[in-house]
Amino acid sequence: MKLADGREVECKTAWQMIIDRVEPCTPDWAEKITWVPKEKIIESARMYGSIKPACIYRGVALDQIGWNSTDAELCKTMLRAITGNLDIIGGDHMTYPGPVVNGKQFIRDSHLQLEDKLPPEMKRKQLGILEHPVQGWPQYDITSKYYKERYGVPQCMSGHMFQPPIPYLWRAIITGKPYPIKGLITYAGNPLVYAANTKLVYKALKHPGLELHVVLEHWMTPTAQLADYVLPMQSKMFERPYCGTFEDFHSAVAVWEAAVKPLGERKNEYDFFKGLAERFGWGEYFPWKDYREVIDYRLSSIGMTFEEAVKKCIIFTPTEKQYEQINPKTGKPFGFATVSKRAQIYNYTFELLGLDPLPVYREPFESPISKPTLAKEYPLILTTGGRFRPQFHSEHRHWGYGMREQHPWPLVEIHPETARELGIADGDWVWIETPRGRIRQRARLTTAIHPRVVNCEASWWFPEMPGEEPYLHGVFISNANVLTLDEPETLDRACGNWTNRGLLCKVYKATGIDALG
Template structure:
């Protein structure tokens, strides 16, 4: 094969191979897996891993390997479409051109702004997709609205963890040191293999969350690393010989964290040098943690006191030890405090920004300034109107967004002002993925004057609500950047290199830019997407996007112990970029916002203890959200190979519990509580606590009737129907997606 460019090889028969790093769509976290895409006669015919990628090293998940089925699916929408708003919920779409779609949208935006104000428009963004980088500019720089909303109750995904890190550490997101910054990886002389890794509510093998390549944990286990899993379920990693599991009651993480801190302090297992020089509020934290002796923690969390002490001693003595904290910390009204304890454990053990501990991203990340600086394209007066700005500043300021729960209130009540337009940017808002009480959102959004969606397929949200459909390209069909942790802790920056064109599909940034040139041309001084990426990359590095293409991947230099070298603070002084210049075990910002500055434990609000009057009727606890290898949230349900592997959602039940309710493996089961119900298939597992059931999220049925009221069966297995609205933490973060009381009943089928 002759080399056309460093990223493209062309064969004599005209076929070619493109080296690229994957992100989305279709959905995936920004792991940036290296792959080679073979294109023949205008079609993607083969996908294989790129062995030259220093992190993924040729390994790919089944979703990447099955990319051709997505790209060439007959179900894909590859041209823009429109329909009359009176036909929402009906399959009455009319194909139109991109130019017509953009001008139709621009005209309606102008009318709505003139009649109701720019604040009457809301952009709703999804989770994990590449669009995470672009739905903020879509709101601020293209549509000119201050209201950008991630509609997950309590902003309960990643945002809480990033915000807590900002408040407590003043730095980018902390991640397991898996040698991702180094080309020679584990052989780099600066790297030190973790002795133990604590995976707190995180199963990296399935989730690969936010850029953490989960199989790196297996690499390190082969070299001797051992893993402590903290989870209501016993996972494969937790059951692996030599590893340990603390199987806790859902949403009791803060109590467990305080218990571990107490043992480490009481037994003098903490790093005195790091605590004395780099931590603020140690004495106050010690006093708070003393309220959580192991015996009390056992009562609260179901974790045996002896097991808690063993894990605390392991964490206190092991060097180095690293920590991964996942979605359950966010999906908890007490989650800010739980996250505070995890950072405190890393600080007490001196494992922040050291080899084999936690890596810290630069304070402002890579490629981060442009995305949020587009906020300055709207006036301060307009920006101050975003929903929830004054109610929950810890959310609205840190995330530059509306508050999702208050956004639903505004949709329903018209207070403090009416909303008239919704843009769904890579989010299937009605699916059981983000919204608590999805049927309330559905009814409220039907009232909008104008709705736009951009996606790959006809989703329940698109069929139910959209007036204009803009087709999205897969990552095989566009240029782009992959930034692990969205630039907040960028172990590398990868190039997505366009391999082919399908229909009139465009990327998120292309739709954003082309429409922006019509509505707000001064805000989009770029010739096209290639020019945009060349400028963005060229501003921060000594190469542009074309240079990154040839490299395919760039790993920035990493410096450990930046806090000692003045590399975390704007003033160049040693320390952390916080008010006190230290890791704040006692948070000065929490105190200023009227919140307890120390981590504390709050009893789960929807369990049998908090609601004893309902305990007899709803004797079980439902948790949810475990990742599947065959899907990303609500995506991949219409892809034949993925559905062949995972045909239906399952509810995990302990066999003793199933017998109590007359349920056998494979039966259809209704799980319900005071708020709603969902139906899934029973999967009996001995490794789940008899008091707990686990339900799958994100399920809908593309093979079913799409028109309303069925909407592809989106409400049949919608576990978010059981989640309460606005049961959030004091700062506005967290909701009980992982812990609500319920009962289970055998039913005849999916329709109950």
């Protein structure tokens, strides 16, 4: 193409750039990486490409594979668009700000987030944004304009969409760099269990540089045991009225009333943050006297009372192919919340952030290929995705409530052939070890797993054990995050994801151990 100044430049379409990128990624290439037979890869690709509608299931596995996380998600997003399965019934649903009732928009979390009150110099202090700019202000400042233009509401910055990579938090507490972290509020979380590299987390939470640590909780967890203050919080399921949109991701809002009166001194978290804001001189941003008034305010925007909303429980605006709907202001389709108003398979935002706009595969930091010497000592691949579904994250580990009785001990899945070679029988306690430490769980033999892979359960602690140090409810005994990897150089370039799955490990029988002995 010849430019106005006479220079000639080579141009390629986004589609051609994708073809060039994926051409070397043949089924034979993928088979060597994944250990999945190429015939299965071809079969699955043809199945997804030919069945309409089709859906790629959303889960957390790809969030947890270190520096390949975002690229894997980009592949999924591109496939949805290319195959025509984006935002159709039976395909991959896109969520929109809602609900909209009689043309009126429900007040979302994003309406209340006050991002305009944070000065630019404070935005620049967000940990890790230079190294991982997508889950932070650099990305937000680019995309929020198009989001608000498209939907008429601010872009969500809550929950998982907007947080610094947590490995940077622990290192900042310990080193004081890039600046000291002196105070921490842990709300609805148990980082000694959920965060990677448990030993580092422990060191940070015990560090004298952390002058104040406040935990808002339902239980005395291992993390709560190390706090300066533990404030008992009401259960959002039972002890308080509720009105929410699941971190502002969904177009529906759920509303229900409290089922029981709060026990003891349990408070609503709104009371905590309102009180904190008033003491800092920000009370004007919390004008409602309690959380029930907040709910009334949000529902008033769609002309509904709390009592009316409770009867409905879920208020939902059905949506499908909203990008095709005509914008009455322009007479053209609304399109998507992007600069081009199209579903962009070439990620222009990534290009502006200095990232590769197309996905690329990197061999994991720890693998038989990238670390062949280490693999001789740790010959198995570890994934930490094991779950007993009712035990959500680190919840429901207490005896006497029905969940622990169904699933009393942590299990690690091992192929029978591998177990036989290692002298391990079903139900044996075994050690699972990586270069970062070792834990023990009980072996569960299954042919559903590859012979060179083991899958241990995450999020284990033992409330029945003493809470004081050094026990901390047994947080170091079976907790998979003792094994996981969070070194900054191993994190995902875009979002800072660390590695919970795809680690090198070894497994061996734990002799002389019975239960927690």
